[in-house]
Amino acid sequence: MNKNAKIYVAGHRGMVGSALMRLLKMQGYDNLITRTSVELDLRDQAQVEDFFKETQPEYVFMAAAKVGGIEANNTYRADFLYDNLQLQNNVIHQSYKQGVKKLLFLASSCIYPKLAPQPIKEEYLLTGPLEPTNEPYAIAKIAGVKLCENYNRQYGCNFISVMPTNLYGPNDNYDLQTAHVLPALLRKFHEAKINKQDTVEVWGTGTPKREFLHVDDLATACMHLMNTYQGNVSVNIGTGADLTIKELANTIKEIVGYKGDIRWNTNKPDGTPRKLLDVSLIHSLGWRHSIALEEGIQSVYKDKF
Template sequence: MEKDSKIYVAGHTGMVGSALLRKLEKEGFKNVIFRTSSQLDLTNQEAVKNFFKEEKPDYVFLAAAKVGGIMANNTYRADFLYENLMIQNNVIHQSYLNGVKKLLFFASSCIYPKMSPQPIKEDYLLTGKLEDTNEPYAIAKIAGLKMCENYNRQYGCDFISVMPTNLYGPNDNYDPETSHVLPALLRKFHEAKVEDKVSVEVWGSGEPKREFLHVDDLAAACLHLMNTYSGNVSVNIGTGEDLSIKELAEMIKDISGYSGAITWNRSKPDGTPRKLLDVSLIHNLGWRHKIGLEEGLAKVYEEEFLM
């Protein structure tokens, strides 16, 4: 990408999109465009068509999506499938029609089979059954990366896709009904400390293992790939390191300064037993994460809850 290229960041108000904006600004890209959801409904085919026709972006980061945790994914199954398919279909197709030089699509590590061997390699995609609680979201994301692959194959486009691991950082969602596990725990432990609660309830057994990446590291990885990578293999982006939810809860408890007990509600779902990405490909492409989990969590906790 050139410094004066017109770059469209779809989903710029979300955690990923806002991290991309910060990174692009830091790197000196001046011609970045975006629209709020009230200005441009990405599920509206005609609106997206008109936007691309008028703006003619050179590069597109497709970070817009309907996202949520286990409860949200399992409750609003049709919404997650429909809205994500519509957003992807409209943006990817209009990028092709309007001659976008390169597009980067954000998939998700939940697209991999529930019982994938660990760590999960890129070629494990579509080799087994998905986790039921987020199957609609995963199917939508699989459709998006397959659109990128097949627009490349049929039309000669340069559309790439990435599979980030679990993310955290500025502009995360802390809503107790729709948030992912890490921000949900940050909020729970902070509120328990402030309200002097005797214990904090955490869903599940604490046994599943998860990998977490700071969103600023993700933004750096995506700029690196936008400048160096073309291909139909969707690239895993992660740390290559994981920990149990129990270990995560203990870490957040310590960072927040909460002194009470942790109780585990085993009647609630655990989700996939383990999700650790194999990051050999992106390491070979010249990128590695820089922000350690404990360091990143401490910074996020201070910024979100103490300032």
């Protein structure tokens, strides 16, 4: 992408979109197109068509999505499926119709089978049942990956997709009803410290293992792939290392400076037992993460709290 290219970042105020915006501006891209959800409802086909005809973007980062943690995914199942299908279908289709040079679609590692062999290779997609609690969201994201692949096959488009691991960083969601595990734990431990609580409740057994990537690292990976990669394989983006939720909780407890105890609520779901991505493909394409987990959490905690 040249510095004057017209670049549309869908979802520019979300965690991923805002990280992309920071990086694009830092690298000297200044012809950026954005719209808030109030200005443009990506679920509305006519609005999206008019927007693409008017703005004629050359490149698109599709970072807009309805997202949430286990409880949100399991509670608002129809909304997660319908909204994500609508908004991604509209953006991908209009990118084809209006001749966008290249599109990058943000999928998610939750689209892999619940019991996929570890670490998870890109080719494991659609080889087994999904995790039930987030199946609707996963199905929507799988549809987006396949939509990109098949617009490439049928129409010769240059649409790529990526599958990030669990993300954290600036502009994360800290609402305990909808947040993912890392920001939720940061808020819980911080509030427990401030309120001098004796215990903090954490869902599940603490045994599932998760991989975490700072969103600024994801942004550099997306830029790298936008400038260098073309293909129908949806590329994993992660660190290649994971830890148990119990280890994560203890790390956050130490960073926050909370002195009480952790109480594990084993009546709550654990989710997928393990979800570690095989990142050998993106390593072979010339990208590696640079922000260590403890360093990243310390930075986020300092900035947010």
